[in-house]
Each structure stands twice: as structure tokens, then as C-alpha cells.
Amino acid sequence: xxxxxxxxxxxxxxxxxxxxxxxxxxxxxxxxxxxxxxxxxxxxxxxxxxxxxxxxxxxxxxxxxxxxxxxxxxxxxxxxxxxxxxxxxxxxxxxxxxxxxxxxxxxxxxxxxxxxxxxxxxxxxxxxxxxxxxxxxxxxxxxxxxxxxxxxxxxxxxxxxxxxxxxxxxxxxxxxxxxxxxxxxxxxxxxxxxxxxxxxxxxxxxxxxxxxxxxxxxxxxxxxxxxxxxxxxxxxxxxxxxxxxxxxxxxxxxxxxxxxxxxxxxxxxxxxxxxxxxxxxxxxxxxxxxxxxxxxxxxxxxxxxxxxx
Amino acid sequence: xxxxxxxxxxxxxxxxxxxxxxxxxxxxxxxxxxxxxxxxxxxxxxxxxxxxxxxxxxxxxxxxxxxxxxxxxxxxxxxxxxxxxxxxxxxxxxxxxxxxxxxxxxxxxxxxxxxxxxxxxxxxxxxxxxxxxxxxxxxxxxxxxxxxxxxxxxxxxxxxxxxxxxxxxxxxxxxxxxxxxxxxxxxxxxxxxxxxxxxxxxxxxxxxxxxxxxxxxxxxxxxxxxxxxxxxxxxxxxxxxxxxxxxxxxxxxxxxxxxxxxxxxxxxxxxxxxxx
Amino acid sequence: xxxxxxxxxxxxxxxxxxxxxxxxxxxxxxxxxxxxxxxxxxxxxxxxxxxxxxxxxxxxxxxxxxxxxxxxxxxxxxxxxxxxxxxxxxxxxxxxxxxxxxxxxxxxxxxxxxxxxxxxxxxxxxxxxxxxxxxxxxxxxxxxxxxxxxxxxxxxxxxxxxxxxxxxxxxxxxxxxxxxxxxxxxxxxxxxxxxxxxxxxxxxxxxxxxxxxxxxxxxxxxxxxxxxxxxxxxxxxxxxxxxxxxxxxxxxxxxxxxxxxxxxxxxxxxxxxxxxxxxxxxxxxxxxxxxxxxxxxxxxxxxxxxxxxxxxxxxxxxxxxxxxxxxxxxxxxxxxxxxxxxxxxxxxxxxxxx
Numbered sequence: 001x002x003x004x005x006x007x008x009x010x011x012x013x014x015x016x017x018x019x020x021x022x023x024x025x026x027x028x029x030x031x032x033x034x035x036x037x038x039x040x041x042x043x044x045x046x047x048x049x050x051x052x053x054x055x056x057x058x059x060x061x062x063x064x065x066x067x068x069x070x071x072x073x074x075x076x077x078x079x080x081x082x083x084x085x086x087x088x089x090x091x092x093x094x095x096x097x098x099x100x101x102x103x104x105x106x107x108x109x110x111x112x113x114x115x116x117x118x119x120x121x122x123x124x125x126x127x128x129x130x131x132x133x134x135x136x137x138x139x140x141x142x143x144x145x146x147x148x149x150x151x152x153x154x155x156x157x158x159x160x161x162x163x164x165x166x167x168x169x170x171x172x173x174x175x176x177x178x179x180x181x182x183x184x185x186x187x188x189x190x191x192x193x194x195x196x197x198x199x200x201x202x203x204x205x206x207x208x209x210x211x212x213x214x215x216x217x218x219x220x221x222x223x224x225x226x227x228x229x230x231x232x233x234x235x236x237x238x239x240x241x242x243x244x245x246x247x248x249x250x251x252x253x254x255x256x257x258x259x260x261x262x263x264x265x266x267x268x269x270x271x272x273x274x275x276x277x278x279x280x281x282x283x284x285x286x287x288x289x290x291x292x293x294x295x296x297x298x299x300x301x302x303x304x305x306x307x308x309x
Numbered sequence: 310x311x312x313x314x315x316x317x318x319x320x321x322x323x324x325x326x327x328x329x330x331x332x333x334x335x336x337x338x339x340x341x342x343x344x345x346x347x348x349x350x351x352x353x354x355x356x357x358x359x360x361x362x363x364x365x366x367x368x369x370x371x372x373x374x375x376x377x378x379x380x381x382x383x384x385x386x387x388x389x390x391x392x393x394x395x396x397x398x399x400x401x402x403x404x405x406x407x408x409x410x411x412x413x414x415x416x417x418x419x420x421x422x423x424x425x426x427x428x429x430x431x432x433x434x435x436x437x438x439x440x441x442x443x444x445x446x447x448x449x450x451x452x453x454x455x456x457x458x459x460x461x462x463x464x465x466x467x468x469x470x471x472x473x474x475x476x477x478x479x480x481x482x483x484x485x486x487x488x489x490x491x492x493x494x495x496x497x498x499x500x501x502x503x504x505x506x507x508x509x510x511x512x513x514x515x516x517x518x519x520x521x522x523x524x525x526x527x528x529x530x531x532x533x534x535x536x537x538x539x540x541x542x543x544x545x546x547x548x549x550x551x552x553x554x555x556x557x558x559x560x561x562x563x564x565x566x567x568x569x570x571x572x573x574x575x576x577x578x579x580x581x582x583x584x585x
Numbered sequence: 586x587x588x589x590x591x592x593x594x595x596x597x598x599x600x601x602x603x604x605x606x607x608x609x610x611x612x613x614x615x616x617x618x619x620x621x622x623x624x625x626x627x628x629x630x631x632x633x634x635x636x637x638x639x640x641x642x643x644x645x646x647x648x649x650x651x652x653x654x655x656x657x658x659x660x661x662x663x664x665x666x667x668x669x670x671x672x673x674x675x676x677x678x679x680x681x682x683x684x685x686x687x688x689x690x691x692x693x694x695x696x697x698x699x700x701x702x703x704x705x706x707x708x709x710x711x712x713x714x715x716x717x718x719x720x721x722x723x724x725x726x727x728x729x730x731x732x733x734x735x736x737x738x739x740x741x742x743x744x745x746x747x748x749x750x751x752x753x754x755x756x757x758x759x760x761x762x763x764x765x766x767x768x769x770x771x772x773x774x775x776x777x778x779x780x781x782x783x784x785x786x787x788x789x790x791x792x793x794x795x796x797x798x799x800x801x802x803x804x805x806x807x808x809x810x811x812x813x814x815x816x817x818x819x820x821x822x823x824x825x826x827x828x829x830x831x832x833x834x835x836x837x838x839x840x841x842x843x844x845x846x847x848x849x850x851x852x853x854x855x856x857x858x859x860x861x862x863x864x865x866x867x868x869x870x871x872x873x874x875x876x877x878x879x880x881x882x883x884x885x886x887x888x889x890x891x892x893x894x895x896x897x898x899x900x901x902x903x904x905x906x907x908x909x910x911x912x913x914x915x916x917x918x919x920x921x922x923x924x925x926x927x928x929x930x931x932x933x934x935x936x937x938x939x
Binding site for chain 1: 731902
Binding site: 439 | 797
């Protein structure tokens with residue numbers, strides 16, 4: 001029982017991180033109808049920037065304070081993500097308005113390749129570490145309820161809490177603020193939104209910046225856990241089934257989908273993995289999402305698509 | 310280029326001697342259709358007789374296009390019965406309706422944008438082409454012969470619609486009026502016995518409208534095709550229809566020959582916009 | 586001046602429907618085949634065959650297969666590598682497990698294995714579209730990656746799924762020397778390119794394109810979406826599977842699942858986009874571009890005496906490909922093939938303005 005719960009907690013925490021990345025997908029999809037394949041490349045790019053600036057800035061300015069260095073690096077990396085959002089909007093999105101979803105998807109594949117190359121050219125292609133003072137030692141909880149208690153990683157717990165807070169904040173931002181309303185209007189029909197004076201370009205820059213912010217936070221969390229390296233950009237591939245499961249347009253869907261996939265992956269690896277010869281974590285999420293799609297093509301919370309003729 | 314097929318059109322002209330209204334081919338009984346909670350059609354019944362031109366009119370959003378979508382199997386009504394040639398219809402998909410000889414044009418042109426005029430009309434022959442995948446891969450003997458046979462038929466339609474000069478143009482590059490004409494050609498290529506036309510004259514100038522009217526009447530006259538027509542131009546509707554059904558807010562409010570409908574109180578009210 | 590079609594009148598529909606209706610095109614393609622089949626084997630160096638021509642031909646074949654699915658039928662696939670892998674490992678199993686299985690037989694059976702898997706993963710396309718379908722094909726990618734790595738049966742229980750074949754021959758002729766390999770690939774590619782062209786200009790191809798351009802209208806004129814989509818998946822994955830067999834057997838000789846990873850899938854998709862969606866010739870343009878560009882990028886800095894590390898070059902290639910994808914999607918969605926045909930259109934009049 002204790003072992004099951006440990007696995008469950010581990011899954012929930014990993015799931016929270018998936019949610020965070022999935023949220024980047026959902027935000028951009030809602031506001032611009034773009035299925036942003038480059039979200040993973042953005043995570044890598046942001047994490048690389050964070051790791052290297054935290055290393056470079058103290059050298060340039062000649063001080064030695066980890067907190068200040070991290071703060072400055074965070075600010076610079078975020079600024080870089082905003083610039084990136086602006087460039088993407090200018091050079092790519094604004095020229096592909098009204099194209100089909102497939103075309104936009106392929107364009108983001110291109111962006112993803114470009115970012116992978118650019119990030120590693122600018123910041124190098126070794127493994128870098130991010131040290132933002134995440135607690136590394138494990139912790140015991142609920143010792144009273146179980147014999148020996150439950151062993152969980154404090155780092156995961158902190159990460160999950162940060163993710164949850166961020167997800168919640170973004171969901172509120174989308175639902176409650178005027179900018180959020182404008183974003184939703186653009187998502188619904190960008191011509192109509194434009195006609196009532198919502199500046200399309202600025203909205204897109206904002207939404208890509210927010211997605212960049214989500215990518216930066218995700219990059220810091222994953223990076224401090226696993227080190228910043230190329231494989232980080234593959235994290236996005238893990239978040240894809242989450243979005244599909246939850247529904248492309250739904251923020252709660254991204255959260256719930258992330259938790260389901262996180263838990264499902266861990267539990268399936270432990271309880272089913274041995275039947276298949278192990279390593280099923282790689283495809284389990286995809287097959288789960290695919291099976292689900294066949295029953296409910298629009299995902300858990302997605303809007304039902306009605307073909308009008 | 311290639312204009313040796315005029316005699317065949319003349320032949321068809323002779324064959325379909327005169328327009329005679331026949332028996333009921335399509336009988337719609339108590340059709341109701343809703344999307345989620347929204348009622349698109351409520352308890353609608355009407356019939357279509359062989360060889361006639363049957364128009365459906367009504368204000369925007371009255372459910373006219375939905376009605377056509379029900380007839381050719383795109384939408385599935387929750388209630389009601391459809392008899393086609395006396396047979397009650399089971400749940401069917403659009404391609405099955407096509408196989409029964411029901412063809413259709415769309416309100417917003419639904420041509421295959423990436424293909425040429427010729428290829429678009431050739432797709433209309435799809436159901437009549439029998440060769441399989443492997444034969445197509447070889448493109449030799451039977452497959453090639455079949456392709457040529459159907460090309461001949463398609464060229465007849467191209468001549469009929471007077472679009473010879475654009476046969477190799479991608480349809481996306483054509484002006485609106487011509488696109489509508491190509492779409493009619495694609496539907497005709499299937500040699501349908503029931504043709505559904507959804508606002509074939511919308512957005513056309515007077516000259517284009519006259520052309521389109523002539524094509525519709527010719528199709529009806531020469532090939533004996535039964536036509537269900539949705540159109541907003543009352544002049545045209547009253548002129549060429551045999552019978553007219555009027556829809557408003559998803560309900561039937563009038564049905565009969567043009568003169569009856571013209572003098573129907575409910576219809577006048579719906580069109581002049583008095584309160585309900 | 587040279588490229589004019591004045592005076593070439595078609596007097597029959599057969600003449601009007603040939604693949605190359607213009608006489609100059611027929612001459613050009615004849616010359617190209619002559620160079621490919623006769624001049625190259627005599628003049629080409631071993632490096633040219635190994636590093637350029639053979640990979641180009643095989644990847645062009647795979648891109649051709651993918652283009653049928655994406656360019657002609659409008660169904661996106663991010664799992665092309667998976668279908669290549671199924672072809673390769675399928676053919677490997679037929680070759681190893683059945684005594685006296687000829688290479689061509691194994692190749693076609695490998696293609697058929699890919700067809701079966703392709704259709705299986707194509708079934709979701711009947712329910713789901715576009716982006717969601719992309720995820721279904723990704724599922725195919727990750728599943729096969731895993732299966733060939735972990736399920737010993739597929740790889741004759743070799744460790745980490747790495748297997749090899751040797752002593753290939755066709756009708757008793759050994760396929761060992763670079764020239765023989767090149768000619769074998771060239772012949773296979775020519776056969777499949779012709780078959781694909783025939784399919785796309787026949788009723789089958791029109792059904793695919795109709796589904797791509799407007800699926801509801803296609804159904805309304807009597808095209809069965811199920812049939813059209815699944816045949817596209819079947820034909821596409823068959824060709825891709827055969828390309829996988831060639832890549833593994835002829836090009837690599839010994840391989841492991843990583844040869845068909847998701848990077849391969851993306852690479853092929855890029856070829857199709859850059860070469861031209863919905864064009865047979867585009868697959869060849871795209872493959873040529875993507876095979877040759879890294880080679881050139883590798884060489885150019887040396888000419889100018891700028892030393893670039895391999896890693897930097899590969900990042901540069903990433904950036905250039907990425908930027909080009911976006912550029913082509915914005916400026917010319919029909920890719921190099923469209924630029925080619927625009928060029929030809931201009932040539933028809935040149936040097937006169939009208």
C-alpha cells in the first residue's frame with residue numbers, strides 16, 4: 001500500500017510538470033489556433049539561457065551571489081523569451097494568418113528545429129546545471145498513518161507546488177482579466193476580434209510570451225532536476241498526449257490530463273511493464289491518449305467539433 | 310481542341326422528349342433535426358415528384374440547407390421517416406446517398422481547390438469507375454480505357470456548360486460564377502436522378518443568373534433530372550419551379566404551386582417580417 | 586526558345602493524358618534516365634554513390650510515399666520512420682526465417698508488413714483529423730521504437746535490436762558493390778515513382794485529393810472516406826516500408842532501431858514540405874536538397890579556411906532547415922516543385938514577353 005501511494009505521488013508530481021508544459025500548448029492553441037510543436041524547443045532554449053546567464057552574469061559583473069545571479073538570469077532569459085515571441089509573431093505567424101492547422105503545425109516544427117539549432121549555437125551543447133536551491137534530499141511524510149511512512153522527493157513536491165500555482169494563476173488570468181478576455185475573443189474568431197479593435201499582433205506576442213514564461217519555469221524545474229541538455233526538448237513530446245487527452249482548448253483539461261498521464265505512466269510501468277519487457281513509459285501515454293480519442297475525439301474537455309456544410 | 314461530341318448532346322435532347330411530372334420519388338415524413346438543444350427542423354413533411362423542379366424557400370436560418378443535408382445523408386434527423394423510391398431509408402452516409410443517384414451542390418462552393426476543372430468533374434464519375442487500385446497503378450489496358458471513356462462523358466458536360474477553355478485551370482483560380490458552374494458540372498457528371506442545388510445563383514450578376522437558369526432548365530428538360538432547389542431570388546423561383554415549399558424557423562409554413570405560395574398569408578408574413 | 590509547345594496538338598484523349606504531354610519534357614526525362622542508368626555507373630566515384638546518390642534515392646522513395654499521404658490525401662504523419670522500421674524489420678524476419686527467400690520477395694513482404702501496420706494506425710484517421718491524427722502517428726513512432734528495441738522476437742533476439750544482412754543478390758546478381766547497390770535502388774525507385782504517378786493521375790488519386798481538399802463534398806459525390814483514407818495509408822506505408830528495406834539492407838547493411846527514430850520522420854516530412862506537397866517530382870527535389878545541403882555546409886567553411894566543429898555544423902543545418910521550412914510554408918507552400926513549374930512556364934515564352 002505504501003509503495004502504491006509512493007508511486008501515485010510520484011506520478012502526480014510528474015503529472016503536474018506535464019500539465020505545466022501542456023498549458024503552454026493550450027494557451028497558444030486557444031489564442032492563435034496554432035498547435036505549437038516548438039513548445040519543447042522553447043523549454044530547452046529557455047533553460048539553456050537561464051543556465052548559461054546564471055553562469056555568465058556573475059563573471060561579467062564580477063560578483064558572487066547565487067540568488068542575485070539567478071534572479072538576473074531569470075530576468076534576462078524572460079526578456080529573451082519575449083523577444084523570441086515578438087520575432088516569431090513578426091516573421092512567421094503574421095504571415096500565416098488564416099492558414100490551415102496542418103500548415104501552422106508544420107511551421108512550428110520548423111521553428112522548433114531553428115530554436116534547437118540556435119539555442120545550442122548560442123549557449124553551447126554540453127550538459128549544464130541550474131541551481132536555484134531546490135531541496136535535493138527526500139522526505140518522509142504520513143509516518144503516523146503507515147508503517148515507515150511514505151518516501152517522497154522534496155524537490156518533486158516543491159516543483160509540483162510551483163507548477164500548480166502557476167497553472168492556477170494562468171487559468172485565472174485567462175478567465176478573469178480583460179487581456180484574458182481579449183485572448184479568448186481572438187481564439188474564437190480573429191477577424192471578428194480585430195473588427196472590434198483587439199490588436200491581433202499584440203495579443204499573439206503576449207500569448208507567446210506567456211507560453212515562453214511557462215516554458216522557462218518548466219525548463220528551470222526540469223533542468224535543475226535532470227540537467228539542461230538537448231533531451232529536454234523531448235519533454236514536449238511527453239506533454240503532447242496530455243493535451244490530446246485533456247482537449248486542445250481546455251485549461252482544466254491540461255491539468256487533469258497531465259495528472260492522469262503522470263500517474264498512468266508510473267503505475268503502468270510498475271504494474272504492467274514487466275508483462276511487456278519494460279520501458280513502456282515511452283508509448284503508454286500515447287496509446288492511452290489514442291484509445292481515448294477513438295471514444296471521444298475532442299478530448300476530455302474539448303469543444304465538440306460540428307462539421308457545417 | 311476535341312470538340313466532336315456535340316451530336317451526343319443533341320441525341321440526349323431527343324431522348325428526353327417532354328417534361329412529364331411522375332410519381333413521388335422522395336417522401337419526407339415528419340422530419341425533426343436538432344443539434345444539442347437547438348432545433349433546426351421541426352416536424353417537416355413534403356414530397357418530391359419525378360422530373361419536377363421543387364424549390365425550398367425561406368428566410369436565412371430557416372433550415373433550408375439542413376433540409377438538403379438530411380436528404381443526402383450528411384445530417385441524421387432524430388425523428389421522421391424518409392422514403393426514397395418507395396423504400397424507407399435506414400441510417401445512411403453521404404456516399405450511399407450518392408450511390409442511389411442523389412447529387413448536390415453547396416451554398417458555399419465546395420470544389421476541390423487543388424484540382425483542375427477537368428479533375429473536379431472527373432471525381433463526379435467516381436461511382437461509375439470500376440477499376441481497382443492495382444489497375445490504376447499500372448494505368449494500362451482496362452484502367453486507361455476506362456479513364457478515356459469517362460473523359461469523353463466529362464467532355465460532354467464541359468461542352469454543355471460551355472467551359473471548354475478553362476478545363477485545365479485549377480478551380481481556385483476561377484471567378485465565383487464559373488466555380489458555381491464547375492460545381493454544377495461535377496454534380497451532373499454523376500448522372501444523378503435527383504439533383505439538390507443549394508443557392509446556385511447566390512452572388513451572381515444578372516447575366517450569370519440567366520446562364521445558370523438556362524442550365525438548370527436544360528438539365529431538367531434534357532435529362533429528365535428531378536431537381537430540389539434552394540434559391541433566394543423570388544423571380545427565379547416563381548418562374549422555374551413546379552412546386553415550392555416554404556420554411557421559417559425550421560417549420561413548414563407553406564407548400565404548393567408558385568401561385569398558391571405567393572398568396573399564402575403565413576408566407577407573406579414571414580417575408581415581410583411581422584411578429585410571430 | 587527551345588521550350589515551346591507550339592504546333593504540338595493533341596488529337597486524342599490518350600495523347601492529352603500522358604504523364605509528359607510536352608515533347609521537350611519527354612526528351613529531357615529520357616536524357617535524365619540515360620544519365621542515371623548509363624553515365625553515372627561509368628563515371629561516378631564510390632563516395633558519390635555511398636554518401637550522396639544511394640541515400641538520395643532511398644530517401645526520395647520514402648518521401649514519395651509520405652507525400653501520397655500528406656500531399657495528396659491531406660493526412661499528416663509524424664511516424665514515417667516507424668513505417669520504414671516496420672518494413673526493414675519485417676523484411677529481415679522474412680529473410681531470416683524463410684529459407685531461400687529472395688531479396689525482392691523479402692522487400693515486397695516488408696512493404697506489406699508496413700502496409701498492415703500503416704492501415705492499423707490509419708484507422709483513427711476515420712474518427713479524428715489534423716492535429717489529433719498527428720498524435721496518432723506519433724504513437725506509431727514511439728510504439729515501434731520500443732517494440733524493436735525490447736521485443737526480442739522481431740530482431741531474432743539480438744541485443745538492443747541491432748541486426749545485419751549480408752550477401753544480398755537479385756536473380757543471382759550480387760548487390761555488393763556501390764554501383765550495383767545504386768542501380769538496384771535506382772530501378773526500384775523508378776518503378777515506384779511511375780506507379781505512384783499513375784495512381785495520382787487516376788480515379789484513386791482524385792479520391793485522395795478530393796478528401797484532402799474537402800472531405801464532406803467528397804463524400805457527397807460518392808467517395809467513401811474510409812476507402813480513400815485507408816488506401817492512402819496503405820499505399821503510402823507500402824512505399825515507405827520498401828524504402829525502409831532499402832535503407833536498412835542496401836544502404837546501412839547493419840542497423841538498429843535508432844536508424845528510424847522520430848528524427849527520420851521529421852526529416853522526411855521536411856523533404857516533402859521543401860520539395861512540394863502533392864507532387865511526385867517534389868519528393869525528389871526535397872530529398873536532393875536535404876541530402877546535399879549538409880554535405881555542402883560541411884565543405885564550404887573549409888574552402889574559406891574557417892574551421893567549424895561537427896556539432897556547430899549540425900546546429901547550423903538545424904537552423905537552416907527550420908528557417909527554410911517556415912520560409913517555404915509562407916512563400917511557396919508547393920515547394921521547389923512549384924518553383925520548377927513556374928520556371929518552365931516562364932521558359933515557354935522566353936525570350937518574348939508574351
